[in-house]
Amino acid sequence: MTFGLTEEQESLRREIRAFAAREIAPHVSEWDERSEFPHDVVKKMGAMGLMGIIFPEELGGSGMGYVEYVLAIEELSRVDGSVGIIVASHNSLCTNHLMLGGNDAQKKKWVTRLASGEWLGSWGLTEPGSGSDAGGMRTTAVRRGDEWVIDGSKTFITNGSYADCALVLAVTDKEKGTHGGISAFLVERGTKGFRSGKKENKLGLRASDTAELIFEDCVVPAENLVGKEGDGFKDAMRVLDGGRISIAALSLGIARGALDAAMKYATQRRQFGKAISEFQAIQFKLATMATELDAAWLLTMRAARMKDAGLKVTRESAMAKLYASEVACRICDEGVQIHGGYGFIKDYPAEKFYRDVKLCTIGEGTSEIQRIVIARELLKGM
Template sequence: MSSSQAESISKSAAARQSLTELSEDELLLQSSVRRFAAEVVAPQVRAMDEAQQFAPGLVAQLAELGLMGIEVPEELGGAGGSFFEAILAVEALSAVDASVGLVVDIQNTLCVNSFRRWGTDAQRRQWLPKLAGGMICSYALSEAGSGSDAFAMETRAVRTNAGYRLRGRKLWISNAREAGVFLVFANLNPEAGYRGITAFLVEAGTPGLAIGRKEDKLGIRASSTCEVILEDCEIPATNLFGEEGKGYKIAIEVLNEGRIGIGAQMLGLAQGAWNHAARYAQQRKQFGKAIAEFQAVQFSLAEMATEIEAARLMVYNAARRKDAGLAFVTEAAMTKYFVSQVAERVASQCVEIFGGNGYVRDYPAEKYFRDAKIGKIYEGTSNMQLMTIAKQLLSHPVSLQER
């Protein structure tokens, strides 16, 4: 047996360990985040949703718990954890508020991972301690004309004597209002098409960078979603992120990991909706008994729980594969596609179990329903996931069972 075959078998064995049996460290993290979500986040969920912003000091508290830099090495101020631990944190927070889950998700699966994989040593030393300490990083890729077709961007970069000048408009940028640094994608060589796309770091407050219109959204309202405007924004050469012309590669590879994060967010949301539905069904009485005693409600709760368990296995499997160094692109796309559907179905059924109370804001069901819809849209729509899945399966002769 060759060394490469032995390594592959070792990785496969690591990935095949019990998906839902957590290590001591993973259990401790999960327990801590669940307690924080219940005691700190839950009492503020409704107010944050109505105010469309995070409660003052909440992000700092997330950082104190180590959740803003889970995979940041300890020597750089982070928790020194794993990707799987980041997924557990996103899931636990999203069970209470998907907006809070989102800020931890983007920070870790998109931004921290980008710095760890593509940043220079100097950039990692400069920025990772700040991110772990609570500075929010915003991922500025999408534009009005380049959503699913992400590489049709019109934002341009030109070289200057001191570095680069950026000009363009980004749209639907999560957490832009709170961000301290932006990872901006712009085309440095439009003649080369997507191969001209390059990534840059732009610090908040840089002249020429402005935060534009804040979207008034259906769900995840506490997390800001804004336009980011670049008007002859000058940055130094040291703010080049990765190599020139490799921005498309950074975006693709990091978003593959980000899809698992969105799966975790939607998984947590579905679990939270189920928890509320089950409690309400046991408390709500009709015809002289709790509605949980009616078989129709029991069947509904059972179906919801079964789908949630299937979704959890998919999320955990994709995350375990990523940590084990195994191929995970297909699994990540399948996870994003399936779990977002589960979240929408479970949240909808939660509203129905609450009945009329599920349709009013005095109860939590309607917020879970509103928050769930975005799961099928951002970081790659459901149709984009299906395209990825089909392409992966049809272009590789190795079946999923043989992976």
């Protein structure tokens, strides 16, 4: 039993690990090469309850917590980070924003479809001109009677081409900006004036769809406003507290896959008459990789347990995301180094882990933004 996990949590981990080995592993290279979205696997994960793992059973979810959620994302990402980030974005961003800001009618209408896996969701915050600086947002929503008219675009949206709905942030009062001038809206696929734009051709996580969302005179009913008018940015920051735990878990999974691959290769590759795992230089690399990974796991689990306890996790989730993502980059880099020339070709998994992991230091707030968040939380009240 891994330290601190119950037998039920260990059982869940084993179940997801077996699923990933059976349903994902045989297709990883093909999906990556073709940038092919794994529709069938997403449906199967919905049937398993993974697309609503952190949401109540009465709303179609599995009724589990963030500890179980971290285990799920980690095990999926250990095999393919693309699958991990599909599940993470759907759960912690789109659906979670509805849970945090939506009213009972909205939860019954939309969360039930998302949590059950019937629908796939996306979340639109980032724009071509506003990434870390959300205050530079240009997408607008204007009230006209009983409707809102949305105009603008979002970029780098996970699940953007295939999602059945998008939870979108838009400016409703330019003068107030992030302090009460941004609101959130749920836009269903098929709404006139809403379409997906360019699908990005990415360095890594290529089986995960990343695309633009475009809104041109897009009219949604007034009841599609999620949360209070002007509270969109505030709610988005609450959403990101959980989302950063997701990216920490994604980092753990990719790093663990890279470490597994490096250890396997090191025990099989022979040089100078013995396995390279017998050389101290390789042993030291593996020891450092494993130690840093365990430290990152503990930081992430601390944030997950605090989240499950209903505590504020702004600092802790930022720490977990920052450390886990940067550790994962180091581990994947060393994984390639241990493979030598074979780490640079697609016949071995090391190069894919190396490509996939870089997103973890960028998505849902760069490492630089995490340091700002952490410092701000540390200095509050000084």
